[in-house]
Amino acid sequence: MRRHVISVLLENESGALSRVAGLFSARGYNIESLTVAATHDPTLSRMTIVSIGTEQTVEQIIKQLNKLIDVVRLTDLTEVSFIEREIMLLKVRAVDGGREELKRLADIFRGRILDVTENSYVIELTGDDRKINGFLDAVGRDNVIEVVRSGTTGMARGDKSLKP
Amino acid sequence: MELSGGEVLIEALREEGVEFLFGYPGGAVLHIYDALYEQNSVKHILVRHEQAATHAADGYARATGKPGVVLVTSGPGATNAVTGIATAFMDSIPMVVLSGQVQSRFIGSDAFQEVDCIGITRPCVKHNFLVDSLENFAETIKKAFHVATTGRPGPVVVDIPKDFTTPGVKVPFEYPKTVNMRSYSPAVQGHPGQIRKAVDLILSAKRPMIYSGGGVVLGDAASQLTQFVELLGYPITQTLMGLGAFPASNKLNLGMLGMHGTYEANMAMHDCDVLIAIGARFDDRVTGEIESFCPHARIVHIDVDPASISKNVVVDVPIVGDVGPVLEAMNTLIKDSGKRADTADLAAWWSIIANWSKTDCLAYEHSDKLIKPQSVVQSLHRATKGDAYVTSDVGQHQMWAAQFYGFEKPRRWINSGGLGTMGFGLPAALGVQLAFPDDIVACVTGEASIQMCIQELSTCLQYGAPVKIVCLNNRYMGMVRQWQEFNYEKRYSHSYMDALPDFVKLAESYGHVGMRIDNPADVDAAMDEAIAMKDRLVFMDFQTDQAENVYPMIEAGKGHHEMRLNPARELA
Ligand SMILES: Cc1ncc(C[n+]2csc(CCOP(=O)(O)OP(=O)(O)O)c2C)c(N)n1
Ligand SMILES: [Mg+2]
Numbered sequence: 001m002r003r004h005v006i007s008v009l010l011e012n013e014s015g016a017l018s019r020v021a022g023l024f025s026a027r028g029y030n031i032e033s034l035t036v037a038a039t040h041d042p043t044l045s046r047m048t049i050v051s052i053g054t055e056q057t058v059e060q061i062i063k064q065l066n067k068l069i070d071v072v073r074l075t076d077l078t079e080v081s082f083i084e085r086e087i088m089l090l091k092v093r094a095v096d097g098g099r100e101e102l103k104r105l106a107d108i109f110r111g112r113i114l115d116v117t118e119n120s121y122v123i124e125l126t127g128d129d130r131k132i133n134g135f136l137d138a139v140g141r142d143n144v145i146e147v148v149r150s151g152t153t154g155m156a157r158g159d160k161s162l163k164p
Numbered sequence: 165m166e167l168s169g170g171e172v173l174i175e176a177l178r179e180e181g182v183e184f185l186f187g188y189p190g191g192a193v194l195h196i197y198d199a200l201y202e203q204n205s206v207k208h209i210l211v212r213h214e215q216a217a218t219h220a221a222d223g224y225a226r227a228t229g230k231p232g233v234v235l236v237t238s239g240p241g242a243t244n245a246v247t248g249i250a251t252a253f254m255d256s257i258p259m260v261v262l263s264g265q266v267q268s269r270f271i272g273s274d275a276f277q278e279v280d281c282i283g284i285t286r287p288c289v290k291h292n293f294l295v296d297s298l299e300n301f302a303e304t305i306k307k308a309f310h311v312a313t314t315g316r317p318g319p320v321v322v323d324i325p326k327d328f329t330t331p332g333v334k335v336p337f338e339y340p341k342t343v344n345m346r347s348y349s350p351a352v353q354g355h356p357g358q359i360r361k362a363v364d365l366i367l368s369a370k371r372p373m374i375y376s377g378g379g380v381v382l383g384d385a386a387s388q389l390t391q392f393v394e395l396l397g398y399p400i401t402q403t404l405m406g407l408g409a410f411p412a413s414n415k416l417n418l419g420m421l422g423m424h425g426t427y428e429a430n431m432a433m434h435d436c437d438v439l440i441a442i443g444a445r446f447d448d449r450v451t452g453e454i455e456s457f458c459p460h461a462r463i464v465h466i467d468v469d470p471a472s473i474s475k476n477v478v479v480d481v482p483i484v485g486d487v488g489p490v491l492e493a494m495n496t497l498i499k500d501s502g503k504r505a506d507t508a509d510l511a512a513w514w515s516i517i518a519n520w521s522k523t524d525c526l527a528y529e530h531s532d533k534l535i536k537p538q539s540v541v542q543s544l545h546r547a548t549k550g551d552a553y554v555t556s557d558v559g560q561h562q563m564w565a566a567q568f569y570g571f572e573k574p575r576r577w578i579n580s581g582g583l584g585t586m587g588f589g590l591p592a593a594l595g596v597q598l599a600f601p602d603d604i605v606a607c608v609t610g611e612a613s614i615q616m617c618i619q620e621l622s623t624c625l626q627y628g629a630p631v632k633i634v635c636l637n638n639r640y641m642g643m644v645r646q647w648q649e650f651n652y653e654k655r656y657s658h659s660y661m662d663a664l665p666d667f668v669k670l671a672e673s674y675g676h677v678g679m680r681i682d683n684p685a686d687v688d689a690a691m692d693e694a695i696a697m698k699d700r701l702v703f704m705d706f707q708t709d710q711a712e713n714v715y716p717m718i719e720a721g722k723g724h725h726e727m728r729l730n731p732a733r734e735l736a
Contacts, residue, residue: 010347011347014294015282015286015292015294018283018286019286022286022287026287056474056478059474060471060474060475063470063471063473063475064471066470066471067469067470067471069290069291069311069345069347069348070347071347072346072347164346164347
């Protein structure tokens with residue numbers, strides 16, 4: 001079992017997202033996260049799917065995705081050198097001495113404090129899965145009021161790109 | 165040329181060479197029906213239930229190789245069609261289903277007869293389209309036919325909001341000559357390197373086995389397959405869907421494999437050292453327990469769908485491509501190489517197989533009191549000289565038809581293998597008979613299955629489809645009863661068919677001929693009499709032995725080498 005980051009270029013058409021989501025639920029594949037938005041070419045959407053599975057399962061996932069008529073191209077980023085980023089907004093309890101400590105932690109993780117009240121901060125953090133989880137652990141999950149994560153987006157390093 | 169949406173559709177169907185449109189009207193498609201009124205390029209067949217429209221189109225497609233076309237209204241019309249769409253999907257049958265939809269401005273408002281047809285059909289279609297403008301309508305139809313018929317075929321739904329078919333609203337019409345879809349380009353030619361690798365492995369086999377499936381029928385590759393098998397002299401077995409792609413009477417043919425396959429085919433699967441899978445998908449009814457599937461074999465797999473490869477069974481040499489061209493390339497390579505498998509090894513393998521064949525696994529006990537269902541299928545074969553189109557439903561009768569008819573040609577055996585849809589047989593036979601009005605079309609069915617689409621007797625009368633219905637009436641859902649006998653200590657829970665209609669009278673009331681046959685001595689004469697009635701639909705109600713079971717059988721969790729054989733074999 002390994003974590004795979006799959007990047008998909010698909011037709012920016014109504015229903016395309018539900019075909020992908022439906023495929024995962026109908027065939028019982030795991031989805032850790034799924035993000036999608038239009039690209040610089042408005043006819044195309046770019047999707048990043050994170051899934052955990054055996055080599056055989058992930059191979060099937062990729063084949064089944066490829067079989068969807070709306071899927072134009074896809075690649076398993078984990079096969080190459082790649083960059084992944086996720087954005088997290090975190091509302092966290094910030095009182096008394098804890099406020100300084102949180103500020104310092106946010107700086108160390110290159111987070112930004114976007115909103116401040118007497119009792120809380122909203123912190124923005126960008127990074128890969130590990131960095132985000134590391135920050136949550138450092139803050140202490142008990143102090144968290146709410147969290148919203150964008151899900152992973154990714155791209156291969158170098159000159160190559162996912163083109164139609 | 166300026167056309168309304170309804171007219172665009174008719175013109176598009178004409179351009180696609182569509183002969184028959186199987187349909188049923190309703191509010192959302194009334195504009196289209198109005199356009200149908202004033203034309204004679206497409207023949208509309210009015211079924212009695214939308215499920216039957218899809219099965220009839222499906223039967224037509226299986227027998228001809230051309231896509232079946234269906235027209236249904238929104239809401240209940242679309243939901244009634246779903247069973248037939250799923251049936252076609254599971255067996256990769258090319259089909260285009262045109263469904264009406266409420267006006268686009270009402271979509272999402274729970275309007276009268278609105279269902280999310282795109283959402284409901286999404287998991288059981290190859291693709292579906294919601295028409296988004298009158299301007300794109302013709303192109304969408306073109307794409308639908310293209311997707312349905314290329315690569316691994318399958319059903320495609322086109323959902324048409326009513327406002328795009330309004331009679332007064334017209335657009336310039338030109339049917340696209342070609343399709344351009346950047347996201348869809350199915351592979352046709354296999355990879356030459358893989359083909360060479362496969363041939364090397366195939367020729368090195370000591371105990372080879374060829375296992376072919378519905379893909380060979382769909383890919384019209386029967387002649388390439390026959391050449392391949394005869395060049396090599398290897399044994400071949402077919403799946404339920406693959407019957408007819410290789411002649412049943414050929415000595416190299418071991419018959420069907422799988423749950424109710426022959427002893428020799430299943431044993432050869434278990435013991436082979438090289439397995440050549442052609443247009444088959446390692447379905448669980450074929451493999452038996454996957455842990456004990458072909459334990460000694462290295463596997464070559466040819467399939468047009470990459471997702472079929474290494475899905476259930478990991479294979480050694482995959483070849484993605486159309487089976488026809490791939491087999492052709494292999495045949496050329498084999499011929500040119502001059503190499504063949506070691507003759508001594510092959511002879512030794514064939515003598516092992518000959519021993520298995522002595523089991524005579526399809527032998528059954530004969531009786532002069534009770535009609536044996538197997539004998540009825542054999543009688544049908546005799547009376548039709550093995551040259552009929554045979555459709556079937558689902559149950560024991562289906563397995564007996566598959567085991568005992570002996571198909572010599574592809575596209576003659578028409579059954580719902582993947583979904584196993586009771587009710588398929590009669591409407592499918594209607595579709596086949598319309599395509600081949602001069603051929604004999606028989607529907608081998610059971611008294612339970614036939615009642616699931618019995619209303620199509622009416623359609624058969626209206627359009628003159630003289631189908632020969634061979635009902636193996638055992639007063640049981642026999643296949644269910646068999647499982648209850650084996651696995652539930654004969655607790656026959658709700659599998660007895662009580663309160664059956666008088667099928668003779670029923671057939672007569674629909675304007676057809678009905679026959680009831682109770683006596684084994686009358687089977688052949690009745691069959692001959694029915695077949696001789698060329699222009700009449702005949703419903704033959706054979707009262708068969710209620711206790712008969714389908715053998716051999718691989719039970720749940722068992723491997724190919726662990727078949728349950730007919731205990732009555734010795735008495736045969
Ligand atoms: C629509 C549908 N419902 C239920 C089943 C499950 N099923 C499979 S075989 C069978 C019994 C069929 O009985 P019959 O048509 O009399 O055939 P027999 O087995 O007796 O030959 C049933 C209920 C099915 N295949 N399809
Ligand atoms: Mg029955």
